[in-house]
Amino acid sequence: MAIAAKPLLTSRRSVGFRLWEGAQLVVLYGSIVAIILPIIAITWLVISKGGPSINWEFLSKAPERTYSGGEAVYGGGILPAITGTLYLMAGTILIALPVGVFGAVYITEYGQRSRFTRVLRLAIVNLAGVPSVVYGLFGFGFFVFVLGGGLDRMFFAKDLPSPTYGTGGLLWAAATLALLILPVVITASEEALLSVPASFREASLALGCTRWQTVRNVVLPSALPGIVTGLILGISRAAGETAPILLTGAAFGLGEAASVSTSPLGMMLHEMRQLPEKLHSQFMALPYHLYITATQAADIPERFPWGTALVLLMLVLGLNAVASIIRSRARAGRRW
Amino acid sequence: MAAESTIESGTEGALRIQASQARKHGRAISDRVMEWLIRGNAGLVVLSVVLIFAFLIKESLPFFQKYGVGSLLSGRVWEPVGEPEVYGALSMIAGTLLTTVVAILLALPFGVLCAVFMSEIAPPRLKGVLKSTVEILAGIPSVVIGFVGMTIVAPLMQDRLHLLTGLTAFTGSALLAFMALPTIISISEDALHAVPRDFRQASLALGATRLQTIWKSVVPAAGRGIVAAMMLGVGRAVGETMTVLMVTGNARNVPTNFFTKDLSENSLFQSVRTLTATIAAEMGEVARGSDHYHALFALGAVLFLITFVINSIADYALNRGRR
Numbered sequence: 001m002a003i004a005a006k007p008l009l010t011s012r013r014s015v016g017f018r019l020w021e022g023a024q025l026v027v028l029y030g031s032i033v034a035i036i037l038p039i040i041a042i043t044w045l046v047i048s049k050g051g052p053s054i055n056w057e058f059l060s061k062a063p064e065r066t067y068s069g070g071e072a073v074y075g076g077g078i079l080p081a082i083t084g085t086l087y088l089m090a091g092t093i094l095i096a097l098p099v100g101v102f103g104a105v106y107i108t109e110y111g112q113r114s115r116f117t118r119v120l121r122l123a124i125v126n127l128a129g130v131p132s133v134v135y136g137l138f139g140f141g142f143f144v145f146v147l148g149g150g151l152d153r154m155f156f157a158k159d160l161p162s163p164t165y166g167t168g169g170l171l172w173a174a175a176t177l178a179l180l181i182l183p184v185v186i187t188a189s190e191e192a193l194l195s196v197p198a199s200f201r202e203a204s205l206a207l208g209c210t211r212w213q214t215v216r217n218v219v220l221p222s223a224l225p226g227i228v229t230g231l232i233l234g235i236s237r238a239a240g241e242t243a244p245i246l247l248t249g250a251a252f253g254l255g256e257a258a259s260v261s262t263s264p265l266g267m268m269l270h271e272m273r274q275l276p277e278k279l280h281s282q283f284m285a286l287p288y289h290l291y292i293t294a295t296q297a298a299d300i301p302e303r304f305p306w307g308t309a310l311v312l313l314m315l316v317l318g319l320n321a322v323a324s325i326i327r328s329r330a331r332a333g334r335r336w
Numbered sequence: 337m338a339a340e341s342t343i344e345s346g347t348e349g350a351l352r353i354q355a356s357q358a359r360k361h362g363r364a365i366s367d368r369v370m371e372w373l374i375r376g377n378a379g380l381v382v383l384s385v386v387l388i389f390a391f392l393i394k395e396s397l398p399f400f401q402k403y404g405v406g407s408l409l410s411g412r413v414w415e416p417v418g419e420p421e422v423y424g425a426l427s428m429i430a431g432t433l434l435t436t437v438v439a440i441l442l443a444l445p446f447g448v449l450c451a452v453f454m455s456e457i458a459p460p461r462l463k464g465v466l467k468s469t470v471e472i473l474a475g476i477p478s479v480v481i482g483f484v485g486m487t488i489v490a491p492l493m494q495d496r497l498h499l500l501t502g503l504t505a506f507t508g509s510a511l512l513a514f515m516a517l518p519t520i521i522s523i524s525e526d527a528l529h530a531v532p533r534d535f536r537q538a539s540l541a542l543g544a545t546r547l548q549t550i551w552k553s554v555v556p557a558a559g560r561g562i563v564a565a566m567m568l569g570v571g572r573a574v575g576e577t578m579t580v581l582m583v584t585g586n587a588r589n590v591p592t593n594f595f596t597k598d599l600s601e602n603s604l605f606q607s608v609r610t611l612t613a614t615i616a617a618e619m620g621e622v623a624r625g626s627d628h629y630h631a632l633f634a635l636g637a638v639l640f641l642i643t644f645v646i647n648s649i650a651d652y653a654l655n656r657g658r659r
Contacts, residue, residue: 008457010545021547025597028457031449032466035517039473042484101379106378112369120378123385129647130388130640131575133612137619137636138388141395145624179384186381199345205350213371240477243577243612247619287479287578294483305487309480320475324468 043239043313050310061312063304074300078308084250084283085239085315091174093231093240099178100185100234101220101227107186108193111214128183133243138267139176140247144168148280148285168249169280176244181234188230192223225330229323236319242287250288252296286312389640396637399423399630408634412590416618416628423631425638427588431608432642434505435574435592438604439512444566447520448555451565454521456550457530474518482582484613485511490583497605503585505608511579516569523568527561528554560653565631567650571643577612584608586617611639 009021061077103120111117146166154162165171196219206212220227243249286308294305400408403423405542411424450470454463489511490502539549555562585607592603594608615632 006540006546008546013545021545024547028453031446032453035446035450035521036466036469038514039469042476042481043472045484045488098381099381102374102377103381106374110374111378116378116382118384123382125646125651126644127385127388128441129571129575129643131612131643132575133575133577133615134388134392134636134640135632137615138391140619141624141633142387142391179388182381201347202350205347211351212365212367215370236475240475240479242477242479243616246616287477290483291479291578291582294486305483309483312477313480316470316475316477319469324471 025152034268046306046309046313047118050306050308053307054310057301059309061303074297074304078286078289078304078311081284081286081289081308082311085286085312086215087283088174088177088245088285089235089239090172092177093235095175096179096181096185096234097231103182103186104189104193104227105215105220107190109211109219124183124186127179128187130314132180132241135176135180136244136247138179139172139244140168143172143175145246148172163213165280167280168247168251168282170249170283171279173245173248173250173283173285176248177238177241180241180244181238184234184237185230189223189227192226193219193229195226196222225326229262230324230329231336232319232326236316236323239319240287240316242291245285245288246291249282250285251282252292253285286315341649352503354372356457382645392633392637392640393415394499396630399634402627403631408631408638415589416631421627423627423634423648425611425635427590427612427639428609428611428614428635430590431505431584431637432574432610432639434514434604434608435508435584435610436570438506438509439516439573440510440566440570442514443513443520443569447565447569448524448562450517451521451524451528451562452497452550452555455525456546456554470518470521473514474522477578478515478576479578479582481511481515481581483581485579499605501585501607503607504605505584506604507521507636508580508584508608508610509604511583512576515576515579516572518567519572520565523565524562527558527565530561531557564650564653567646567653571646571650573645574639574646575612581613581616584610584613586613611635615639 009018011018013021013130018093059082060079062080063074063078064076092241103124107117107120111120130158144167148163148167148169152163200218200222201214204218205211209217290305290308290312293300293308363373364370384497402561408423408425409429410426411422413422414423414427415422450466454466458466486503490507492502492505493499493504493507494502535553535557539553540546544552568586587607587611589603589606591606591608615635619632622632
């Protein structure tokens with residue numbers, strides 16, 4: 001490359017000029033160090049402080065309070081928060097996958113340059129800019145009170161005034177998070193669909209396939225890795241969000257003292273099934289659990305928030321790593 | 337913003353012929369069903385965005401009708417449980433402004449320098465390493481950063497700067513700056529990368545050094561992209577909730593005092609509360625339909641409006657830059 005061939009520092013100028021440029025380089029390298037070091041520090045802190053608290057009991061048991069001499073001792077683990085987050089991720093995917101992928105299919109395959117496509121794009125851009133707590137506000141006001149309250153009045157009137165769907169729950173939190181990650185999913189899917197060459201579509205159409213057959217059999221399979229990458233990135237974002245679930249159904253201290261089974265495995269299975277048991281149940285989730293154990297509860301030992309932070313960080317960074325592996329594999333194996 | 341569709345008009349023509357033939361042969365039922373599903377879904381997405389917007393307005397209107405916009409924006413006192421209730425959000429608006437402005441002042445130089453380094457100086461392999469490190473940062477959930485800030489950074493600041501508490505606006509700004517970095521770096525890097533190579537070659541051919549080329553021709557050419565990066569970073573900082581909720585101390589002060597030598601008297605080193613933190617902290621306790629409930633929606637509407645303006649500026653800068 002012609003540009004890189006020229007050395008960063010030239011020897012043909014005056015000493016003062018060379019010092020000046022050298023100082024600029026020091027600042028450039030320094031800024032890199034100033035950014036990289038805290039990133040390493042945060043990751044290392046969470047790993048080193050959270051690492052010791054991770055053991056089988058921490059991952060496989062519900063939190064429990066035992067009483068010794070009149071004083072409550074907080075112990076057990078964070079299993080319900082882990083399963084709650086997994087349930088929440090599953091629910092979010094179930095909503096965001098069809099809406100997001102079909103939205104992208106509309107943009108690239110159906111709407112193309114129509115005016116409505118422009119409106120849709122504008123909507124997505126704006127959706128991406130909305131702060132997460134505003135999603136929470138919307139989920140709380142609309143999903144929980146308007147939709148949930150409406151469902152209750154229609155189908156669960158006999159249980160009123162105690163709400164069924166008219167209170168925070170898994171379904172509403174998942175719907176809120178699905179809205180939140182929709183821009184990520186649509187944008188990534190759109191990019192993946194656009195990278196499928198037009199000749200693929202033309203070949204399929206020339207063979208007499210209809211538009212939907214072309215989309216289903218040719219375009220979507222070719223774009224699959226890109227779509228999956230976008231989905232995973234979206235879901236990892238959803239797994240780490242706290243503000244939107246704060247108001248739509250996350251809870252603390254569920255499943256405490258659920259000692260029904262005697263064998264450890266039976267106990268674990270029982271607890272996994274228990275929480276959250278219905279679509280409208282409240283649930284525990286890792287980010288919310290971290291927030292509460294860190295800020296609200298004085299009697300909870302430090303290893304709980306640090307351990308929760310580590311599990312959450314590993315989950316999110318693991319998902320991101322999977323996404324980038326899929327992306328680079330797909331790029332390497334691409335045949336067009 | 338996003339690229340135009342790549343499907344050429346030839347394909348569109350083929351599709352039209354295909355559709356008319358398919359209709360004749362009666363093969364098109366699944367096709368037509370899917371088409372309606374897909375179109376309906378697109379409508380649903382647009383509808384939900386309109387719905388969010390409309391719902392925010394609808395739920396905040398009762399508040400504005402009763403208390404007025406002026407008292408919300410200029411009132412210094414926020415007493416939702418007082419007798420009578422008072423809703424002045426000036427302290428929170430100022431808190432959001434203060435933390436955001438300081439965060440961007442901290443993040444912008446580092447972010448742009450990092451982007452310059454990645455795009456113009458780093459060899460490909462180092463660039464790859466830097467990119468994935470920045471991606472790690474982008475992936476860390478805000479509640480984890482808030483937690484580390486609360487337990488590690490805040491006590492450190494309190495200790496080193498001899499403050500009464502480490503939970504200050506400045507701690508929040510520092511962490512927000514950190515969180516805005518990935519946005520600033522990746523968008524500026526894209527903008528720098530998009531500068532044509534001719535610019536660099538012409539400058540070098542005139543005898544400029546590589547660093548002169550970077551500062552005098554590449555960075556100015558990427559100016560609009562860098563402005564967009566800054567605005568998107570601002571948007572990120574304004575909307576961030578958990579971190580500021582956990583580290584800024586949440587005292588409802590109107591920050592006014594920035595020029596004292598005594599740091600613990602300086603507003604930057606005192607507690608503040610932001611718009612986002614107020615919504616997150618108080619929403620759990622309100623009764624639906626109460627004035628407090630509508631007041632929090634009004635804060636949400638203010639927040640939405642701020643981020644909407646910021647993102648529109650970013651979008652405008654990006655799209656104008658492309659033409």
